[in-house]
Structures are given as C-alpha cells and as structure tokens.
Amino acid sequence: MSKIYVLASLPGAGKTTTALLLERHFLGQDLRVACLQQNKGQSDVHTYLSAGCCHYTVPLEATKSREAFERWAPRGYDVLIMEVTYPYTPFGAPYLIPFDAFNEVVPFEARADWKSFVFTKTLGYWKEYPSDTNFDPTELWDTVHDRTVQTIVTKIPSPLDGPCVDTGRVLHHPEGFVCDTVEPRMTLPKSDRAVIAVGAFPGEYREIFPNLTWYRFDYASFLQEFRTGTYDVAIIGMCLNERLKFRDRPERSSIICYQPSVYCDLEKHPKNLPLKDNFGSILSAIHEQAVGEPIASDGGAYSSYNNRFWTYRPHPEREMIWREKNVVFCNGWVLPQYLIREGFLEAA
Amino acid sequence: MGGGVNPPVVTLVEPEDPDIGDPVGAERMFTAECDQQATLTVYLDDDPDPVYQSDPGVQEVSYTFESAPLGQHMVRVVAANENGTGENYWNWNVYQYADCHVLSGPYLDFFIRHYRCGSSGCAGGSGFWSNAVCLENAVMRYARAGKSTPYTNVLAGCYWMEKIGCSEHCYVELVFNLDIYIVAVMNSSLVPSFGHAVCAQYLGGEMDMFSNWRFFQYDNLNITPGDWQMPYGSEWQETRVEIKEVIDIPNCGQYDGRPVATFLIDHEGNVR
Numbered sequence: 001m002s003k004i005y006v007l008a009s010l011p012g013a014g015k016t017t018t019a020l021l022l023e024r025h026f027l028g029q030d031l032r033v034a035c036l037q038q039n040k041g042q043s044d045v046h047t048y049l050s051a052g053c054c055h056y057t058v059p060l061e062a063t064k065s066r067e068a069f070e071r072w073a074p075r076g077y078d079v080l081i082m083e084v085t086y087p088y089t090p091f092g093a094p095y096l097i098p099f100d101a102f103n104e105v106v107p108f109e110a111r112a113d114w115k116s117f118v119f120t121k122t123l124g125y126w127k128e129y130p131s132d133t134n135f136d137p138t139e140l141w142d143t144v145h146d147r148t149v150q151t152i153v154t155k156i157p158s159p160l161d162g163p164c165v166d167t168g169r170v171l172h173h174p175e176g177f178v179c180d181t182v183e184p185r186m187t188l189p190k191s192d193r194a195v196i197a198v199g200a201f202p203g204e205y206r207e208i209f210p211n212l213t214w215y216r217f218d219y220a221s222f223l224q225e226f227r228t229g230t231y232d233v234a235i236i237g238m239c240l241n242e243r244l245k246f247r248d249r250p251e252r253s254s255i256i257c258y259q260p261s262v263y264c265d266l267e268k269h270p271k272n273l274p275l276k277d278n279f280g281s282i283l284s285a286i287h288e289q290a291v292g293e294p295i296a297s298d299g300g301a302y303s304s305y306n307n308r309f310w311t312y313r314p315h316p317e318r319e320m321i322w323r324e325k326n327v328v329f330c331n332g333w334v335l336p337q338y339l340i341r342e343g344f345l346e347a348a
Numbered sequence: 349m350g351g352g353v354n355p356p357v358v359t360l361v362e363p364e365d366p367d368i369g370d371p372v373g374a375e376r377m378f379t380a381e382c383d384q385q386a387t388l389t390v391y392l393d394d395d396p397d398p399v400y401q402s403d404p405g406v407q408e409v410s411y412t413f414e415s416a417p418l419g420q421h422m423v424r425v426v427a428a429n430e431n432g433t434g435e436n437y438w439n440w441n442v443y444q445y446a447d448c449h450v451l452s453g454p455y456l457d458f459f460i461r462h463y464r465c466g467s468s469g470c471a472g473g474s475g476f477w478s479n480a481v482c483l484e485n486a487v488m489r490y491a492r493a494g495k496s497t498p499y500t501n502v503l504a505g506c507y508w509m510e511k512i513g514c515s516e517h518c519y520v521e522l523v524f525n526l527d528i529y530i531v532a533v534m535n536s537s538l539v540p541s542f543g544h545a546v547c548a549q550y551l552g553g554e555m556d557m558f559s560n561w562r563f564f565q566y567d568n569l570n571i572t573p574g575d576w577q578m579p580y581g582s583e584w585q586e587t588r589v590e591i592k593e594v595i596d597i598p599n600c601g602q603y604d605g606r607p608v609a610t611f612l613i614d615h616e617g618n619v620r
Contacts, residue, residue, distance in 0.1 A: 011351075043351040200352060217355045217432025240354040243383055244434070247366065 002073070003179045004080040007152070008087035008096055008144075009105035010121050014154030014165060015083045016044050018105055020051055021171035026079045034074050036082035038095045039311055041333045042200035042238040042258075044083070049214065055203030057335055058082065060310040061291040063094035066182070073184035074207075080182070088118060090282035090302070093140045101148035101178035103163070108156045115141065129301060130274040139279045150178040189340065189347040196229065198222035199237025201258055204336050208347050209233065223248060236262060238333075255327040256345065258334075263327070266315040269304050276300030286310075309338055355432030356386045358425050361408070369441035371513025373462065373477055377412040378423050380436060386427035393422055404429075414476045416442045418515065448514035454493035454524035459566045460485055462509040463600055470518035473507035480508065484601040485565060486530045486545040490594060491519040493547070494528030499597040506600035519600070529591045530605055531563060533578055537585035544577055548591050555609045558619045561591065573617045586612040 005022060007015050019035055026033045034054040037044065048055040054077070062072035073080060086092035087104075096102050110117035115138060122137035153164040163176035188207050195212040197205065198219055206212050215222035217239060226234055227248045236246070236257040246262040249255070260266055276297035285295040291310060296302035304313045307320050311332045320331050321344055328344045339345035360366055362379040370376050382388060388409035390400040400411045409425060424437040449458045463480045466473030480488070490496060491503045496519075506519040527550040535542045546565035553560040563571040563578065571577045573587075581587040589612070592605025613619050 041352075046353055199355075217353045219355055220426040220428070220433035220435035223435055238352070239432075240352040241357050241383070241434075243357045243359075244355070245357075247436075 001181050002077050002080050002184050004073070004082060004099065004182050005177050005179045006082045006084060006096060006099055006102035007105050008084040008092065008102050010118060011085055013105045013107045013110075015085070015105045016047055017169060018152060018154060018165050018171070019081045019083050020047070020053070021165060021169065022081055022174060022177065023051075023053060025171060025174045026081075031078040032076060033079045033081065034077040036073075036080055038082075038084050038092065039333055039335075040085055040091075041312060042240075043085075045203065046200045046217070049200070049203055049206075050216065053203070054207070057202050057204070057333065058095065059335060060091065060094065060286060060305070063098060064287060064291070066098040069098050070183050070185050072186055073182055074186050074188070075184045076187075077184070080184070086122075087144055088122065088138055088140045088279075090140070090279045090286065091305075093144050093279075093283055094286050096144050096147070099147065099180040101150065101180055103150045103152050103177050105152045105154055107154050111151070111153055114151075126275060129272050135275060135278070140283065143280075143283070148178050150176065152177065186337075188337070191347045193232035194230070195233045195235060196222065196225055196231045197235035197237055199239045199259065201235050201237035202333065202335050205235060208336060219244070226250060242268075249327065251326055253326065254346075256330065256339070257327055258330045260315065260318070260329040260331065264329075267317055269314050269316050273299065273301045273303065277302065309334060311335075353431055354384075356427035356429055356434040357383045358388075358427050358434050358436035359383070360436055360438065362410075363438065366437070367439045367441075369443055372418050372442050372444050372515060373415045373509050373512045375412055375414055375476070376440065377410055378425075378438060379408065379410040380425040381408045382427040382434070383407075384427075384429065384431070386429040386434075389426045389428070391422075391424040391426065392416070414474075416440065418442055418444055443513070444515055445511070445513035448510055451517070451522075454522075454526055455564060455569055456485075456489050456492060457564075457567050457569055458510060460488055460508045461511045463488070464507055465505055465600055466507050468501070468505040470504050470521055473516055477509060477512075478601075480601070482545040482565065484508075486547050487597065487601060487603055488519055489547045489565070490528050490530055490603070491597075492522060493524050493526045493549070494594070495525050496520060496523055496594075496597070497525070499594075502597050502599060529561075529593055529608065530603055532590045532592065533587065534590070535579065535581055535585055535587040537582045538579060538587075542579060542587070546571060546577055555591075558611050561609075563589075573613045573619060578613070580617050581612070581614045583615050586614050588612055 009015050023033045035048050036056045036058050039057050039059050056074050062069045084092050084095040106114050119138050156164050156166050159172040163173040191209050195209040198215045233254045238258045292308040294306040307313050313332050315331050318331050322329050340347050358380050361381050385405040387404045388402040389398045390411045392399050402409050421440040422437050423440050426435045460480050462477040463484050464473045464475050464477045488508050503519040507516050509516050529548045531546045531548045533544040546563050548561045548563045551560050591609045593608050594603050595606050596604040611619050
C-alpha cells in the first residue's frame with residue numbers, strides 16, 4: 001500500500017511548489033516518494049524532472065475508478081503526491097473523485113472567499129469561448145467537495161497553525177496534510193538501451209531507460225549528440241517554442257518525437273472552440289463510456305480528447321501516433337505505456 | 349512554477365540557404381537572428397572554442413570568415429539564455445577551382461593575385477588576403493627560384509594564392525637557389541608613367557652585358573625589349589632597367605636591393 005497525497009487548485013496557486021516541498025519532507029524521512037500529475041501535457045513536468053523527482057503522468061482513463069487508478073499508480077513507493085489542476089473542470093475533477101480526501105491549495109490572497117475566486121478565475125478563462133450552454137464554472141464544486149478537504153494556504157507572509165507554505169517557500173505542518181491509501185499495481189519494463197532526450201517528456205521514460213541522458217532545454221548540446229553520438233533512442237520532447245525546427249534526422253537510431261512540428265508543418269487545433277457540453281455531462285461520459293469512446297461533442301471545446309487515449313490531440317488532422325521510417329511521432333502527451341502496448345516502442 | 353519552457357530558436361538570415369559553397373580564399377559573412385534575447389556564439393566545425401561570442405541580450409549576430417581551409421565546414425550559431433539553448437548552422441563547402449596552375453620547377457609562369465602573412469614554418473596563412481602586384485610577384489619568384497635561404501625566417505611566414513578558389517602556397521615551400529635578381533623597369537616619360545618590377549636570372553659572363561640576363565615575370569619567362577613589361581623608351585627618356593641584388597626582405601611584399609647592373613633602352617629598342 002502507498003499513501004497518496006492529492007493537491008488540487010487553480011494554476012498559479014503554488015501546487016507544484018507545495019508538492020516539491022512535501023516530496024523533500026518525505027524523502028527526509030527516508031521514504032520512497034513519487035510525484036504524479038494528471039495528463040496536462042508538458043506543463044510543469046520539466047520542473048519535476050529538473051528537481052530529480054520520480055515523475056509519472058496519470059492518464060484520464062485512470063480516473064474511471066479507484067481500481068483503474070491503481071493500475072496506473074507506480075509500485076515501489078511509500079508515498080505518492082499527485083497534483084491536480086483545474087479541479088472543478090471535467091478534466092480535473094475525475095482525478096479527485098476516486099479518493100476520500102484531498103488537499104486544496106489556496107493562495108493567501110484568495111483564502112477569504114475561495115469559491116468566488118474559483119468562480120471568477122474559471123469564468124475569466126472561458127469568457128473568450130462562445131458557449132452553447134448555460135455555463136456554470138462551479139457546477140462540479142459540490143461533487144468535488146463531497147469528501148474530506150484540507151486547505152493548504154500558500155504564499156502566506158507568516159506561518160499559520162495549520163499546513164501552509166510561506167512566501168519564503170518553507171513548508172509548515174506537513175503532518176496536517178490529508179491522504180488516502182492505494183494499492184499501486186503499475187510496473188514498467190526496464191531497458192539498458194542508451195537514450196538521449198531534450199525538452200519535456202513523460203518521466204516514465206527515466207524509469208524504463210535508466211541509461212537516459214536528459215539535456216534539459218539545452219537543444220544546442222542535444223543536437224550535437226543527436227547528429228553524431230552513439231545512442232539507441234532519442235526523445236525529442238516538447239517545449240513552448242513552435243518555431244523550433246530540426247534539420248537533422250539521423251537514421252541509425254530510434255527517434256520518438258513529441259513535438260512533430262520540428263519536422264512537419266502541422267495545423268494546430270483551433271483555439272476557442274465553443275463549449276458545447278456542460279461539465280457534468282463530460283464527467284459522466286468519462287465514468288460511463290469505454291476508453292476511446294467520445295466524451296465531448298464534436299467541434300466543441302473538449303473534442304480534441306475524443307481519441308483512443310483520451311489525451312489532448314493538438315494536431316487534429318493527424319493520428320495520435322504515426323511512424324515515418326525510424327521516427328515515431330506523438331500527437332500529444334502520449335505515454336510510453338501506450339507506445340509499448342501498440343508496438344511503437346521496444347522497451348526490452 | 350510555470351507551464352512550460354520557451355527555448356531560443358536561431359534562424360539563418362544571410363545566407364538564407366543553409367548549404368553554401370565558396371572558392372577557397374573567399375571571404376564570407378554569416379548572419380543569424382534569434383527569436384529572443386540571448387548570447388549568440390559562432391563556432392566553426394568541432395572546435396569547442398568559439399570564433400565569436402556576442403554580449404548577452406542580443407538578437408542578431410554577424411561574423412565574417414576571412415576564408416576557411418579547403419573542404420566541408422559547419423558554421424554553427426548557438427543561442428543561450430535562461431530558457432535554454434538553440435542552434436542552427438550552415439554547411440559551408442570551401443572548394444578549389446579546377447583551372448589553377450600546377451607548380452613545377454623553379455619558375456612561376458602565371459600571375460599571382462593574392463598574398464598574406466601567416467604562421468612561420470610554412471604552417472599556413474591567416475588573416476585577409478591582400479592584392480599582389482608586380483613587386484610582390486617578383487619577391488615570390490625570387491623566394492622560390494633564387495638564393496632566398498637567408499630570408500627564410502620572413503619568407504616561411506608568407507603565402508600566396510593564384511586567385512580566389514586556388515590553393516594557398518608558402519613562398520618557400522621549395523627553394524631552387526638559382527642566381528635570381530629583382531629588376532626595376534622605369535620610364536616616367538611614358539603615358540602613363542611606367543614603373544614595373546620583374547625578375548632576372550644571371551646566365552653568367554659579364555654582368556653589364558644585357559644578353560647575359562634573362563628577364564621573367566608573370567606568364568612570360570623571357571621578357572625582351574618591346575614587351576609590355578619592358579617597353580622601349582620615348583624620344584625624351586630612355587627606359588631604365590636596374591638589376592638589383594637582394595640584400596634584405598623585411599616582409600612578404602618588399603625587398604632591399606643593391607644595383608649590380610643598369611641598362612637603358614631607347615625609343616628604337618637599342619640597349620646600352
């Protein structure tokens with residue numbers, strides 16, 4: 001069994017900072033700790049990778065039930081810390097529902113009326129999107145809060161009696177965090193192949209390939225090795241710069257490319273698609289539909305999740321995975337477990 | 349914390365084509381730009397030492413290579429800032445023309461257009477090429493064919509190139525130790541005023557006998573009176589041919605000489 005600490009909040013509240021501080025706290029107790037995130041692409045992953053954390057992405061399909069979650073929870077850790085963004089949307093709330101308790105990270109400035117803060121922020125996010133529905137950004141508030149909720153105040157000038165993180169990024173009263181217990185069942189294969197990687201990529205690769213050299217965002221050094229080095233697999237991770245192009249495409253090694261635009265000119269998913277579904281109906285679809293069945297209306301804001309992995313697909317005209325010679329292109333944050341399952345990645 | 353990282357991207361500006369070629373010896377300016385402020389560093393091939401590094405916070409860099417050795421090169425620009433690094437590069441093929449003269453024997457029988465200084469011991473030139481005229485061509489010919497060994501310390505750091513696109517040669521890659529002199533050919537009454545430098549080989553006998561000398565320069569290995577390089581005098585002034593023994597070579601394009609014989613050519617081509 002592993003303890004799982006779930007931290008949820010809006011972006012910018014200090015979740016990742018809190019998660020990293022909590023991780024250090026437990027590591028200091030000689031516990032084995034892994035950090036988990038919902039599948040939200042490259043966001044914040046580099047922060048965990050840079051900090052040397054054991055990092056895992058939890059796909060949306062893992063939220064269908066507690067048993068499903070346990071199939072995607074990594075074995076071998078005493079403590080799991082899972083960060084959940086936008087907990088009141090249909091792509092955040094499912095990550096909280098399997099658990100009896102979670103920690104709500106609330107910045108000091110918003111602690112007085114957190115619900116109004118969530119309402120205003122979420123409405124602000126969606127205001128640019130034409131909506132076909134009577135949109136209520138806190139529609140899932142009660143569903144999410146129907147469990148033990150511990151508030152973690154962040155960015156606080158001076159410590160409180162309860163769990164909090166001060167402006168000096170010091171964690172106070174970690175014993176006050178609430179947790180649940182799970183029975184992790186996921187074991188990843190191990191390979192001794194030499195791997196080089198750049199950008200943000202799923203942290204699972206570091207467990208699968210212990211002999212992995214990550215060049216962070218030092219693309220210049222990576223490309224020198226990429227052109228002439230000796231390695232078995234190269235992982236071209238994601239970054240935010242869509243102008244990035246690679247001119248080199250070595251043919252002697254396997255390449256897994258999470259940013260297809262470095263080699264191809266691709267259309268991005270159109271922004272500001274109308275919100276055609278209310279949050280509750282998408283949440284129900286996630287729980288009731290088989291994985292891969294549509295969970296949002298076509299042409300709507302969340303239609304890019306309508307694929308066999310329920311993973312955001314940035315380039316709608318392309319498959320989720322396609323191969324060109326020795327390059328496997330991933331159209332989104334496609335986990336290596338999926339690549340292995342579908343024969344695109346050899347991990348032996 | 350943040351959503352993601354936006355590393356710098358380098359774009360090639362000039363030349364825009366990433367695959368370019370130049371004849372050996374040709375200068376080439378490279379310009380690249382970056383989509384964000386960064387330190388921009390230029391590298392040549394695998395040399396870890398940069399040829400140029402900008403200050404931090406710039407978005408464009410230009411660098412001119414005087415030339416590069418014959419062969420395939422990579423000119424690489426790396427941008428680095430707090431977001432990471434990015435790079436781009438040119439494949440620069442430095443080639444040689446096929447119509448360059450092939451050296452054989454003591455004489456250089458073609459016009460040499462360029463010279464420059466460089467490493468001693470004939471280890472290779474450096475810096476920009478200078479245009480070579482008659483004086484430098486005479487020194488080059490003397491260095492190769494003549495008794496130039498006393499001046500090796502200077503001449504082994506001098507290099508010539510027939511023209512852009514031909515290979516570089518050290519002045520004294522071979523020395524033939526022949527009896528070579530440098531000659532000043534002058535006539536200020538001609539229009540335009542005539543002044544020229546050629547070489548002369550002493551053939552033996554009396555030095556003040558014109559027929560005991562063979563004059564040569566550029567593509568002509570036997571210059572005689574009336575040739576453009578040794579014109580007849582005018583009615584007002586004879587052409588003066590002053591043969592000098594080389595007593596010093598201070599640099600790649602100059603010499604000091606001591607006159608050993610002087611001849612005058614009148615307007616009918618008579619030599620005295």
